[in-house]
Amino acid sequence: MQYIPLKTFDSYITANMWLGRLLEEGIDCYLKDQYTVTIDPILSNAIGGIKLCVNDGQLDRAKNLIKQFEEENRQAQKCPNCGSLNVQYISQPGKSSNWLLAIVSWVFGHYALTGKQVYHCFDCGFEFDEINNEDAEKE
Numbered sequence: 001m002q003y004i005p006l007k008t009f010d011s012y013i014t015a016n017m018w019l020g021r022l023l024e025e026g027i028d029c030y031l032k033d034q035y036t037v038t039i040d041p042i043l044s045n046a047i048g049g050i051k052l053c054v055n056d057g058q059l060d061r062a063k064n065l066i067k068q069f070e071e072e073n074r075q076a077q078k079c080p081n082c083g084s085l086n087v088q089y090i091s092q093p094g095k096s097s098n099w100l101l102a103i104v105s106w107v108f109g110h111y112a113l114t115g116k117q118v119y120h121c122f123d124c125g126f127e128f129d130e131i132n133n134e135d136a137e138k139e
């Protein structure tokens with residue numbers, strides 16, 4: 001039995017969200033390097049981020065689930081300003097390059113990094129913290 005890295009993340013929170021969703025579906029998986037990345041975000045680039053590793057026997061199913069979840073996320077992430085679905089969860093501020101953000105986060109601890117994620121609409125440029133769609137989520 002082998003574990004194959006299926007997806008990589010810069011953010012500890014995003015990585016754990018995906019891990020949780022796959023575990024809910026009974027996928028045998030774990031996060032590699034999550035503690036290294038959390039302790040020292042600068043290392044995140046060096047080691048390629050947090051890797052979501054999946055049991056190779058369930059790889060196809062995991063891939064399909066991720067595709068399905070990504071599609072659901074796209075549907076759910078609607079810009080409250082213009083209604084566009086072209087919205088992504090990104091690190092703020094956009095004008096800052098990633099290495100700078102990494103240094104800032106390193107200096108102030110990883111809380112700085114996790115506190116700087118926002119939804120950004122690529123159509124109108126509107127940024128927002130939360131999407132109120134939890135009630136609409138299907139069981």
Ligand SMILES: [Zn+2]
Pocket residue numbers: 079080081082083084121122123124125126
């Ligand atoms: Zn918009």
